[in-house]
Amino acid sequence: MRGAKSAKWVAIAGVVALAATACGGNSSSGNDGKAKAVDPSGVFSYQSNEPQHPIQPANVMETGGGRITDALFSGLADYNPKSGKLENLVAQSIEQNGPSDYTIKVKKGWTFHNGEPVTAHSFVDAWNWGADTKNAQQNASWFSDIQGYSDVHPDKGSPKTDKMSGLTTPDDYTIKVKLANPAPYWTYKLGYSAFYPLPKAFYSDPKKYGQEPVGNGPYEFVKWNHNKDFLTKTYAKYAGPKPKNGGIDFKFYTTSEAAYQDAVSNNLDVLDQVAPTDMAKYHQDLGKRAVDAPQNAIQTIAVAEYAPAIKNVKDHAKFIEGLSMAIDRATITKTVLAGSRTPATGFVPPAVDGYKANACGEACSYNPAKAKQLVQEADGANASISILYNADGGHKEWVTAVCANITQNTGVKCDGDAKADFKTALDVRTKKKVQSLYRSGWVQDYPLNANFLKDLYGSTAAGNEGGYSNKDFDKLAAKADKAATLEESVKLYQEAEAALYKDMPAIPLWYYKTNAGYSENVTNVSYDTFGKPVFTDVEVYKK
Amino acid sequence: MSEALTTETALEDKVATEAAPNPSQDRPRSLWSDAWRDLRRNPVFVVSGLLILLLLVIAAVPSLFTSVDPKFADLAHHYLKPPNYSHIGQADWFGYDGQGRSVYSRVLYGARASIIVGVCTTFGVAVLGALVGMFAGYYGGWLDSLLSRLTDVFFGVPLLLGAIVILNAFTHRTVWSVVVAMVLLGWTQIARVMRGSVITVKQQDFVQAARALGAGTGRILFRHILPNAVAPVIVVSTIALGGYIATEATLSYLGIGLPPSAVSWGNDISSGQTVIRTAPHVLFFPSAMLSITVLAFIMLGDAVRDALDPKLR
Numbered sequence: 030m031r032g033a034k035s036a037k038w039v040a041i042a043g044v045v046a047l048a049a050t051a052c053g054g055n056s057s058s059g060n061d062g063k064a065k066a067v068d069p070s071g072v073f074s075y076q077s078n079e080p081q082h083p084i085q086p087a088n089v090m091e092t093g094g095g096r097i098t099d100a101l102f103s104g105l106a107d108y109n110p111k112s113g114k115l116e117n118l119v120a121q122s123i124e125q126n127g128p129s130d131y132t133i134k135v136k137k138g139w140t141f142h143n144g145e146p147v148t149a150h151s152f153v154d155a156w157n158w159g160a161d162t163k164n165a166q167q168n169a170s171w172f173s174d175i176q177g178y179s180d181v182h183p184d185k186g187s188p189k190t191d192k193m194s195g196l197t198t199p200d201d202y203t204i205k206v207k208l209a210n211p212a213p214y215w216t217y218k219l220g221y222s223a224f225y226p227l228p229k230a231f232y233s234d235p236k237k238y239g240q241e242p243v244g245n246g247p248y249e250f251v252k253w254n255h256n257k258d259f260l261t262k263t264y265a266k267y268a269g270p271k272p273k274n275g276g277i278d279f280k281f282y283t284t285s286e287a288a289y290q291d292a293v294s295n296n297l298d299v300l301d302q303v304a305p306t307d308m309a310k311y312h313q314d315l316g317k318r319a320v321d322a323p324q325n326a327i328q329t330i331a332v333a334e335y336a337p338a339i340k341n342v343k344d345h346a347k348f349i350e351g352l353s354m355a356i357d358r359a360t361i362t363k364t365v366l367a368g369s370r371t372p373a374t375g376f377v378p379p380a381v382d383g384y385k386a387n388a389c390g391e392a393c394s395y396n397p398a399k400a401k402q403l404v405q406e407a408d409g410a411n412a413s414i415s416i417l418y419n420a421d422g423g424h425k426e427w428v429t430a431v432c433a434n435i436t437q438n439t440g441v442k443c444d445g446d447a448k449a450d451f452k453t454a455l456d457v458r459t460k461k462k463v464q465s466l467y468r469s470g471w472v473q474d475y476p477l478n479a480n481f482l483k484d485l486y487g488s489t490a491a492g493n494e495g496g497y498s499n500k501d502f503d504k505l506a507a508k509a510d511k512a513a514t515l516e517e518s519v520k521l522y523q524e525a526e527a528a529l530y531k532d533m534p535a536i537p538l539w540y541y542k543t544n545a546g547y548s549e550n551v552t553n554v555s556y557d558t559f560g561k562p563v564f565t566d567v568e569v570y571k572k
Numbered sequence: 573m574s575e576a577l578t579t580e581t582a583l584e585d586k587v588a589t590e591a592a593p594n595p596s597q598d599r600p601r602s603l604w605s606d607a608w609r610d611l612r613r614n615p616v617f618v619v620s621g622l623l624i625l626l627l628l629v630i631a632a633v634p635s636l637f638t639s640v641d642p643k644f645a646d647l648a649h650h651y652l653k654p655p656n657y658s659h660i661g662q663a664d665w666f667g668y669d670g671q672g673r674s675v676y677s678r679v680l681y682g683a684r685a686s687i688i689v690g691v692c693t694t695f696g697v698a699v700l701g702a703l704v705g706m707f708a709g710y711y712g713g714w715l716d717s718l719l720s721r722l723t724d725v726f727f728g729v730p731l732l733l734g735a736i737v738i739l740n741a742f743t744h745r746t747v748w749s750v751v752v753a754m755v756l757l758g759w760t761q762i763a764r765v766m767r768g769s770v771i772t773v774k775q776q777d778f779v780q781a782a783r784a785l786g787a788g789t790g791r792i793l794f795r796h797i798l799p800n801a802v803a804p805v806i807v808v809s810t811i812a813l814g815g816y817i818a819t820e821a822t823l824s825y826l827g828i829g830l831p832p833s834a835v836s837w838g839n840d841i842s843s844g845q846t847v848i849r850t851a852p853h854v855l856f857f858p859s860a861m862l863s864i865t866v867l868a869f870i871m872l873g874d875a876v877r878d879a880l881d882p883k884l885r
Contacts, residue, residue, distance in 0.1 A: 357647065364651045430645065432833075433644070433672075437644065445833050
């Protein structure tokens with residue numbers, strides 16, 4: 030999963046999180062009270078960018094290709110746009126038979142855009158192909174939980190076979206999955222684009238297919254004008270909830286400023302993300318059409334446990350807690366960040382399964398007097414810290430504000446440590462050369478608390494670059510991974526989260542929001558927790 | 573004015589007469605005292621000199637003018653608050669920036685970085701350029717060819733582009749890394765000027781006389797040639813000083829000059845440009861200070877040139 034992780038960091042560093050859902054499900058009919066009539070066959074345009082690769086679900090890792098793939102395909106399950114909960118889509122049922130055994134029943138009646146029926150084989154063959162080393166798919170590691178993955182995707186050399194032993198199809202509409210290790214939250218990965226089905230036509234010429242993709246989703250491919258746009262129309266025989274519009278025109282923009290200008294002048298219908306330079310005025314420009322939706326992503330200041338500046342402080346858990354209480358999150362998010370974030374109250378964002386309100390408690394609330402007292406008790410008042418960040422991601426302003434808070438409230442010297450770009454900053458982090466603290470952002474892979482905890486604070490996790498190690502947390506996380514059901518696992522992870530606040534391996538700062546908007550030509554535009562518009566719900570006004 | 577001038581001249585004449593009763597033995601005034609006499613009477617020099625003196629005092633002890641810490645931020649009350657011009661010398665005189673810091677205090681404290689960069693770069697450039705130019709001009713031959721071609725190579729690298737390349741190599745940038753980058757790229761013009769000047773001077777009679785009297789190369793170079801050839805270098809350097817300050821601001825604006833946490837005009841201009849529509853004062857005051865400083869040094873350079881090298885006037 031290392032690849033997936035670094036991709037996420039890149040995403041959070043500047044742009045928008047990569048989407049992992051197909052759309053559909055759960056729509057509420059909206060009407061903003063205007064007398065304009067809605068055209069059910071109307072096509073709307075959407076801010077996108079030229080995909081990095083041809084459209085192959087297991088190879089899509091950036092926003093441009095990701096959003097298009099999500100429109101063209103429907104997976105076994107999808108995340109609820111509001112709560113992030115997993116809901117069956119192409120799957121009739123997903124049952125867990127044992128800690129690492131699943132039976133998935135596929136609904137009958139689904140078809141690909143070329144008429145071919147969607148069966149259990151459409152999924153299993155696609156997963157085997159995506160995992161195979163020979164096909165060099167970027168998302169291959171998403172299949173790594175499945176038994177036999179190491180045979181088709183060995184670390185070195187060529188694969189022994191092209192089929193994972195953990196996948197079997199007793200009949201055309203049943204998939205049996207055996208995992209190499211128990212992972213009760215494995216089903217949550219099924220909403221990700223890597224797990225989309227593929228038609229038989231794909232395998233004869235994957236390259237050609239990538240230019241004219243055939244999916245099973247609500248929208249079918251019409252035309253791809255490279256570097257200009259990608260046209261789709263509603264698939265008439267779509268078996269899921271019917272889209273309320275006639276299609277999407279993915280318009281490619283090289284800068285988000287240009288897209289914003291087009292949206293303000295009604296030349297673009299739905300925005301993906303407002304550019305940082307337009308943040309201050311987009312509410313004013315778009316009025317009611319400006320959107321602020323919660324996104325499952327968090328910004329923290331992580332602690333480099335190996336750094337001398339931290340080690341020299343006597344009680345460093347108390348010290349970090351003191352620093353955390355010195356930060357006035359409410360004011361900073363309101364002023365410096367122009368309302369584009371919500372203050373964090375824990376390590377898990379609100380729309381994630383397993384979110385516990387106010388989990389961090391007093392340690393994440395602003396209390397300058399207590400902050401000063403804690404820092405003094407920890408014997409850290411003379412310490413000098415720095416926050417490492419990448420200068421290309423718009424972090425300078427809030428790092429400066431946080432440092433001013435810390436210095437003025439506790440007396441601890443604090444400075445920003447800017448690295449030119451995200452890659453350089455990440456290099457320093459992985460080489461363990463951080464001087465004391467570093468900013469660390471995280472966007473969900475799937476909306477489950479395990480993803481925000483184990484992958485960042487487990488002693489051996491790839492995302493744990495600060496060298497944090499907590500035996501209690503590791504024990505609870507291991508127990509949660511072996512839990513019989515998802516609910517139990519989520520609960521155990523909540524206990525594990527509580528163990529973290531005793532040492533504060535990072536300071537939770539704020540949760541991200543999707544800051545976007547839409548033109549006067551469309552209505553009922555909402556965004557899911559990945560920051561992606563709910564495409565099928567968008568309604569287009571009659572011209 | 574004219575009366576004052578006459579009196580002064582008269583006084584000097586009197587002094588000269590008294591000191592040297594025999595006019596034929598009067599030592600001619602040196603280039604330097606001549607220049608100083610000219611400068612004192614040049615209003616441009618007086619104005620720019622006083623301005624620079626004030627800037628130097630601000631750079632050395634900014635706390636004389638404000639008691640507010642330039643890094644003290646109060647987001648709750650002062651976010652982008654506009655200037656209050658009646659509060660002369662107080663924290664909100666020039667308003668507050670996006671972090672709730674006093675722009676007045678930051679403008680004063682920011683002077684230090686700019687002045688240090690300007691003065692140190694000029695000094696470094698003058699020393700390095702003068703040495704290279706002097707050796708090339710004095711020895712001639714293959715050393716001249718070598719040094720001149722080296723100068724040409726460095727001359728070909730644009731200052732800003734070269735500085736970006738060099739500064740990106742530093743992981744921890746300070747004022748000194750900016751100075752080093754600019755010295756490395758800026759000495760070529762001085763070297764050329766110095767070389768020409770030395771070639772002219774070394775053919776003069778007093779150099780031949782010194783050599784005939786048995787003076788060593790070192791003595792000839794540093795006692796006879798350098799003092800007589802250095803005037804154009806001083807002229808060029810003082811004019812360039814203002815340019816270096818502006819370059820530092822440009823580099824900081826591009827994010828590769830001083831570290832973002834440093835208080836400097838370049839950094840403040842860089843962060844001020846994003847809010848130019850909502851809070852122009854955040855950009856205006858550091859820019860105005862930068863312009864005034866650059867102007868003062870260029871005016872000083874002009875005045876010095878007029879005094880040392882009247883032909884160029």
